Amino acid sequence: MxxxxxxxxxxxxxxxxxxxxxxxxxxxxxxxxxxxxxxxxxxxxxxxxxxxxxxxxxxxxxxxxxxxxxxxxxxxxxINTNYPNKIVGEALSGNAISELSPVDDFRAEVKYGENSRIDFLLNQDAGRKTYLEVKNVHLSRGGKQAEFPDCETDRGVKHLKELANMVANGHRAINLYLIQRTDCDHFSFAEDLAPKYAAAAKEAHTAGVEFLCYDCQINLEQICIASRLPISMPTG
Missing domain, CATH: 2.40.50.580 (OB fold (Dihydrolipoamide Acetyltransferase, E2P))
Structure with a gap:
């Protein structure tokens, strides 16, 4: 982008x-x-x-x-939270996310669940739907660890529950964390800053929601998706 x-x-x-x-x-x-x-x-x-x-x-x-x-x-x-969806949209178009390739068709901002909108709805695997939620990550408090979120987010908790419901209905659901920085090599949840969100993430993971994390390449001209990073799921 x-x-x-x-x-x-x-x-x-x-x-x-x-x-x-x-x-x-x-x-x-x-x-x-x-x-x-x-x-x-x-x-x-x-x-x-x-x-x-x-x-x-x-x-x-x-x-x-x-x-x-x-x-x-x-x-x-x-730090612009309007960009992650654009970055991921370009990556989907170019089949740059191996876990989601090939992408035959996708739509953005599709209504679903209880008055929610999914960032991307993908049609894959002979009609099976994939619900993809994208979250912007820019927090790092030391070392090479990226974290999310930097404060409690009721909206984020709601999204995790909606994704779990989609899995229960037989669809694939993914939460993708996009790190808009270049100095991290792994991702975890900020359980001390947002215990409610961390607990919701653990529940969603148990329910079958998939979690992905990618970092970005950033310069003064563009930001684009780069490499997949390992995720440490909440333990609390």
Whole structure:
């Protein structure tokens, strides 16, 4: 997936009200950017971090700038939660996810369950449906371990239960965690930050929901899916 071009470098002043970030650009201009990320952004919201923003030429937009990447000593991190579905959609089209290949046909944002929408509905295996939910991951609190989520998510718990119901109805259901960073080599659940979600993940796994995790290749031009990483399921 190609990023908006060109990206503009700056320094984070503060991230606040969930969707706003004040940033000083390299030319000294102080701007407020839209931050498309409802999570806590632990480790990625500290004042002084180098960041990259895009600028829109849409005259109807109130905020012209969008926060796209945070730069850490270990590499770039994508924080825009609108991108994982686009990245995975491109990967599905190119059969870049071996566990889901070949993909004959898929649709995005399909209604299912109790007033929910699945990120992708795949038709495979002589008509058997595969329900694919995608979650953005950007949390890492040390070493090379990525974690999800960075705070409790009732919506995420609901999605896991919906996926388990699809398995009970004879379909295949998968939760795919996409790590928008390049410095991790395994994935686990942040049980201390989100015990309810971790418990729901354990229940869904027991019910037959599959769990996949992939990291990304990231540069200033594009973000694309890279390699599958091992997952440590919740133990509590």
């Amino acid at each position: 190609h990023l908006p071009s060109p990206l503009i470098r700056g320094t984070l002043v503060q991230r606040y009200k969930r969707f706003l970030a004040d940033i000083t650009l390299e030319n000294g201009e102080l701007i407020t950017a839209h931050c498309a990320n409802p999570g806590a952004m632990l480790g990625l919201n500290m004042p002084g971090l180098p960041v990259y923003v895009s600028k829109s030429d849409n005259p109807k937009r109130r905020l012209k700038y969008s926060l796209e990447l945070v730069e850490l000593p270990t590499g770039l991190v994508g």
